[in-house]
Amino acid sequence: MSSPTKMRASVTNGVTEVRALMQHEMETGRRKDETGKLVPAWYITDFNVLHNGRTVLEGQFGTSVSKNPFLVFRFKGGKAGDKLSLSWTDNRGEKRTDEAEIS
Amino acid sequence: MQLQGRNAVDIGRRHALKTGGGLGLVGVLAVLGLLPKSAWAGVDRKVFEATSLKDAFKAMGGLAPADSSQILLDVPGAAENGAMVTVTVESKLPRTEQISILVDKNPTALAENFTIPEGTEPFITTRIKMAQTATVVVLVKADGKFYKVGKEVKVTAGGC
Numbered sequence: 001m002s003s004p005t006k007m008r009a010s011v012t013n014g015v016t017e018v019r020a021l022m023q024h025e026m027e028t029g030r031r032k033d034e035t036g037k038l039v040p041a042w043y044i045t046d047f048n049v050l051h052n053g054r055t056v057l058e059g060q061f062g063t064s065v066s067k068n069p070f071l072v073f074r075f076k077g078g079k080a081g082d083k084l085s086l087s088w089t090d091n092r093g094e095k096r097t098d099e100a101e102i103s
Numbered sequence: 104m105q106l107q108g109r110n111a112v113d114i115g116r117r118h119a120l121k122t123g124g125g126l127g128l129v130g131v132l133a134v135l136g137l138l139p140k141s142a143w144a145g146v147d148r149k150v151f152e153a154t155s156l157k158d159a160f161k162a163m164g165g166l167a168p169a170d171s172s173q174i175l176l177d178v179p180g181a182a183e184n185g186a187m188v189t190v191t192v193e194s195k196l197p198r199t200e201q202i203s204i205l206v207d208k209n210p211t212a213l214a215e216n217f218t219i220p221e222g223t224e225p226f227i228t229t230r231i232k233m234a235q236t237a238t239v240v241v242l243v244k245a246d247g248k249f250y251k252v253g254k255e256v257k258v259t260a261g262g263c
Contacts, residue, residue, distance in 0.1 A: 015224070028232070028263055030210060045148070056223050062151040064206060064214035064232045064263065066187045072228035073217075 005086050007100035009078070016078030016102055018049065018056075020071045020086055028063040044069060047088040051078055078102050146203070146216050156240060159205055159212040165249025168242055171196065174252040178239050185233040186262025192227050196245035199225035203244075207253075208237035209263060234263035 003023035009016050022044060029041025041063060048058035056075040078084075080102055087097040146163055153159035160166055177191040192202055202225060203216040214231045225243070233239075233256060240253040 028210075030263060046145070055220050057217060057219070058145065059215055059217040060145045060148070060151075061215045062211055062213050064209050064211065066230035066232055066262075070228075070230050072191075073223065074226055075223040077222060 002094060002096045005088070005096070005098040007084060007086055007098065009084055009100060009102045011078055011080060011102060015074050015076055016051070016082075017072065017074045018084065020049070022047065022069045022071075022086070022088055024068060024088070024090065026061075026063070026065055026067045026069065030063075041091060044088045044090045047086060049073075049084060049086045051075065051084055052082055056084075145218055146213075150216075151211055151213050153212050154210065156205060156207045156212050160242065160249070163203065163213075163242065163249075165242060165244065168249035168251040171243070171250035171252060174241055174243050174250060176239065176241050176252050176254050178254050178256050180255075181257040181259070182233065183259045184262060185235070185258040185260055187230050188233050188239070188256060188258075188262075189228065189230050190239060190241075191229075192225075192241050192243075194225035194243045194245065196225070196243055196250060198246040199243055200246075201242075201244035202227055203242040204229065204231060205240040205242060206231065206233055206237050207240060209234050232262040233258045234261045 006021040009018040024044050025042055027039050027042040031039045033039050043063050044061050046060050049056050057073050082102045083099055084102060085097055085099045089095045150159055150162040153162050160168060173195040175193040182188045190204055199219055201218055204214045205212045206214055217227055219225050236257045238253040238255050240251055243250045
């Protein structure tokens with residue numbers, strides 16, 4: 001089971017700043033565990049963020065993104081109470097979507 | 104167990120997706136193009152396999168990006184922990200549509216790629232892993248052309 005993305009957003013002068021922390025191990029496939037065995041690659045490959053159903057950011061990750069990927073980005077428009085949703089999918093095909101309200 | 108033809112592939116694929124444990128199999132299926140493609144825009148996933156900047160640029164369609172002072176890149180001069188290096192990018196280039204972050208000496212060069220829709224500022228803060236002291240390179244696609252900027256980060260303990 002994956003853990004929820006933590007997301008906060010606030011509006012200043014008509015620009016919404018979003019801070020998101022996706023919770024994921026982001027294993028590169030090159031790390032060895034205590035017994036010396038390679039830990040298989042396991043990482044988020046794609047994500048997108050919707051504001052009231054419209055895409056405001058989308059991206060693709062490789063294995064060089066840090067554990068628990070963290071993002072800050074800004075888009076025009078958005079007001080307090082609007083819904084944001086962040087979806088990701090990983091290389092095992094697991095997906096999750098989490099929502100937050102702009103404050 | 105001997106399975107043949109398309110059914111064998113289907114069963115194998117379902118099994119791989121269901122268990123999630125057979126990464127080797129998923130990898131093989133991905134190579135064979137049997138896994139569903141991402142519904143989202145961006146670069147071809149193959150670009151993430153490029154092991155050098157040059158190959159990554161080429162695969163992204165921007166073989167010789169021009170250096171640009173219109174891309175602001177903020178990275179630490181030195182990072183104690185290569186597993187978490189904070190990178191902030193801001194592009195002043197009109198019609199910035201894509202921002203990619205690469206590391207020249209990581210096992211694979213491309214770390215991440217962002218598609219910037221209209222209305223979203225060409226600005227991003229993110230955290231990446233660095234295997235060793237290397238140059239963080241930002242590749243920006245603006246108005247259909249590629250531009251880049253790079254800065255060195257000295258890494259004490261690699262995080263790849």
